[in-house]
Amino acid sequence: MDNGTAKGRHGKESFDHICKVMLIGDSSVGKTCLLVRFKDGAFLACSYISTVGIDFRSKIVNLDGTKVKLQIFDTAGQERFRSLTHSYYRDAHALLLVYDVTCNESFLNVREWLTVVEEHASPDVIVMILGNKADMNGERVVKTEQGERLAKEYGVAFLETSAKTGLNVDLAFMAIAKDIKAKRSLRSADKDFNMGEFIESKKQSSSCC
Numbered sequence: 001m002d003n004g005t006a007k008g009r010h011g012k013e014s015f016d017h018i019c020k021v022m023l024i025g026d027s028s029v030g031k032t033c034l035l036v037r038f039k040d041g042a043f044l045a046c047s048y049i050s051t052v053g054i055d056f057r058s059k060i061v062n063l064d065g066t067k068v069k070l071q072i073f074d075t076a077g078q079e080r081f082r083s084l085t086h087s088y089y090r091d092a093h094a095l096l097l098v099y100d101v102t103c104n105e106s107f108l109n110v111r112e113w114l115t116v117v118e119e120h121a122s123p124d125v126i127v128m129i130l131g132n133k134a135d136m137n138g139e140r141v142v143k144t145e146q147g148e149r150l151a152k153e154y155g156v157a158f159l160e161t162s163a164k165t166g167l168n169v170d171l172a173f174m175a176i177a178k179d180i181k182a183k184r185s186l187r188s189a190d191k192d193f194n195m196g197e198f199i200e201s202k203k204q205s206s207s208c209c
């Protein structure tokens with residue numbers, strides 16, 4: 001695993017830290033759309049093309065003068081690609097585990113995904129559960145509190161997101177980048193960073209947008 005201390009250069013842009021982030025979860029929960037929303041600020045409304053295997057895109061974010069390059073791996077949710085994607089877990093610094101608030105099965109499967117994480121990821125990986133499609137309130141079947149309770153049970157962070165409206169999408173990635181930077185930093189100001197408190201102070205509720 002990269003210790004993130006070396007300065008890197010990619011094309012024209014230099015960076016201070018590099019972080020590998022993986023998007024995991026059932027097929028069609030919105031992993032690719034979350035990545036496109038974060039990277040390009042756009043939403044691909046009607047084009048659902050299931051990811052084949054694994055894809056990745058990068059974005060450099062500036063955190064108080066420190067440039068963190070997020071290398072984001074978008075994995076296929078389909079069962080047939082699972083063994084391929086498992087091999088990428090070991091190097092991941094953070095995992096965004098996505099379910100769809102309009103699909104109860106995808107929520108129930110979060111426990112299985114967490115078992116896979118335990119088996120294949122590094123013990124110090126940062127995990128955040130995302131309840132996506134929070135804009136579809138009329139079709140919602142998983143309550144916000146259910147997601148919060150599950151995340152609390154496993155001691156991981158939680159946010160509801162919408163790749164369509166952008167709700168909490170940047171926040172999810174920024175919180176992870178900040179947490180990784182804090183874990184690598186020797187500065188006491190960074191060491192005091194608490195991801196849960198940061199999310200609570202910045203998150204937007206799904207009913208507001």
Ligand SMILES: Nc1nc2c(ncn2[C@@H]2O[C@H](COP(=O)(O)OP(=O)(O)OP(=O)(O)O)[C@@H](O)[C@H]2O)c(=O)[nH]1
Pocket residue numbers: 025026027028029030031032033034044045046047048049050051052075076077078132133134135136161162163164165
């Ligand atoms: N309303 C709404 N639709 C969404 C949202 N995110 C994704 N979708 C739709 O859900 C479908 C699946 O989105 P993808 O991002 O391709 O899903 P995925 O998880 O990457 O799927 P796999 O590649 O099969 O694992 C698409 O039709 C998207 O337009 C969202 O936040 N709100």
